[in-house]
Amino acid sequence: MTGPVDGVDRSAGESLRGPLGTAIHVSFYVLLATSTARYLTYHGVSGQFVVVVALIAGLAALYTSTVVVARRDGAWEPWVWPVLTTWAVLVWLAPSFAWCAFPMFFLCTRAYPSRIAYPVVGVLAVLTSLAFFTFSGRTEWAVLVGPLCTGALIVMAYGQIERDGRERVRLLRQVAETRSRLAETEREAGVLAERERLAREIHDTVTQGLTSSLLRLEAAEQIWAQADPRAEARAREDVRVATGTLRENLAETRSLVHHLAPPNLESQPIDAALLAAARSHHPRAELRIVGTPIAIPAEVAHALLRITQSAVSNITRHARAETVGVTLTYLPDAVALDIYDDGAGFDPAPAGPPSDRGGYGLRAMRSRVEQLGGTFTVESAPGEGTVVAAQIPCARGAST
Numbered sequence: 001m002t003g004p005v006d007g008v009d010r011s012a013g014e015s016l017r018g019p020l021g022t023a024i025h026v027s028f029y030v031l032l033a034t035s036t037a038r039y040l041t042y043h044g045v046s047g048q049f050v051v052v053v054a055l056i057a058g059l060a061a062l063y064t065s066t067v068v069v070a071r072r073d074g075a076w077e078p079w080v081w082p083v084l085t086t087w088a089v090l091v092w093l094a095p096s097f098a099w100c101a102f103p104m105f106f107l108c109t110r111a112y113p114s115r116i117a118y119p120v121v122g123v124l125a126v127l128t129s130l131a132f133f134t135f136s137g138r139t140e141w142a143v144l145v146g147p148l149c150t151g152a153l154i155v156m157a158y159g160q161i162e163r164d165g166r167e168r169v170r171l172l173r174q175v176a177e178t179r180s181r182l183a184e185t186e187r188e189a190g191v192l193a194e195r196e197r198l199a200r201e202i203h204d205t206v207t208q209g210l211t212s213s214l215l216r217l218e219a220a221e222q223i224w225a226q227a228d229p230r231a232e233a234r235a236r237e238d239v240r241v242a243t244g245t246l247r248e249n250l251a252e253t254r255s256l257v258h259h260l261a262p263p264n265l266e267s268q269p270i271d272a273a274l275l276a277a278a279r280s281h282h283p284r285a286e287l288r289i290v291g292t293p294i295a296i297p298a299e300v301a302h303a304l305l306r307i308t309q310s311a312v313s314n315i316t317r318h319a320r321a322e323t324v325g326v327t328l329t330y331l332p333d334a335v336a337l338d339i340y341d342d343g344a345g346f347d348p349a350p351a352g353p354p355s356d357r358g359g360y361g362l363r364a365m366r367s368r369v370e371q372l373g374g375t376f377t378v379e380s381a382p383g384e385g386t387v388v389a390a391q392i393p394c395a396r397g398a399s400t
Contacts, residue, residue: 320341
């Protein structure tokens with residue numbers, strides 16, 4: 001099988017198939033039959049009749065073999081040379097068969113690359129012009145020009161077809177490369193998004209719980225160091241809460257392994273889950289519900305829980321607050337979460353990059369909310385406490 005020539009694939013006989021190939025074959029046989037009838041009309045069975053008939057039969061057989069080989073996905077191009085040679089000899093003996101030149105022009109352009117096809121078509125055009133000029137009695141000079149112009153037009157038309165084919169192939173390759181690059185970009189974006197999601201989940205669950213447990217264990221150690229029997233009960237309570245938090249963190253870690261499913265949201269309502277999450281970090285945290293409850297999508301409930309865990313954990317570690325309040329407000333088509341404290345406060349403007357010591361919490365909360373189409377704000381000032389507010393839209397008919 002042949003490879004692409006001039007950027008156009010002529011392999012597997014494709015160049016002799018389809019409507020154009022069928023038209024070429026039909027025109028060849030029609031012109032061959034018409035030329036045979038004309039020859040018999042003017043010359044009868046005298047002279048070179050036997051030789052001419054043999055050449056006619058040979059030409060028809062060779063052309064048919066070329067078509068059959070092409071349709072069977074064989075290498076048909078080498079068969080064209082015997083066809084052209086036989087036809088040239090036939091035209092030399094009987095100029096009437098010069099009419100078969102026009103399908104021969106197409107056959108050459110479809111069989112060979114331009115550097116071979118164009119000169120061959122030029123030679124065939126000259127031979128055809130001389131044959132027409134001969135059987136016209138050498139009086140009609142216009143017949144010398146007709147085949148030359150026809151050959152030139154065929155070459156130009158097929159050349160344009162080849163250029164269009166090359167452009168189409170180039171565009172298809174470009175589209176394929178663009179799709180490949182787009183798929184790779186989407187894959188990389190998916191990997192980055194998954195990393196970001198895992199970072200948020202780990203920060204809002206395991207990291208926050210371990211931090212809270214560490215603070216309680218350190219407090220218990222300091223109390224025991226005082227050797228005060230009256231403080232022993234308080235120390236034991238801190239150890240008990242820290243132990244419970246560690247157990248919850250173990251469950252959270254297992255949940256992360258199992259597709260990061262939000263914990264406790266299937267077995268308890270969202271308000272109970274939020275209150276439990278807040279009090280796991282600050283035992284005196286309070287929850288207030290405003291509005292008529294609406295259906296909250298699972299991903300929104302998950303985000304509200306993680307934001308509560310992260311925000312109250314930050315309060316415990318940094319704010320030294322006495323009062324922590326969580327407000328869940330149901331709006332007609334959204335839900336709002338406000339977490340406030342009366343602690344030390346801070347300046348929310350200069351947020352440094354995340355590090356091993358922290359700095360990821362607010363970014364993770366904002367990312368969660370914005371990915372769900374919501375808004376996230378932080379209001380705080382040194383000595384004036386902090387309010388973390390998130391509002392997330394809820395689709396109608398979503399399940400809690």
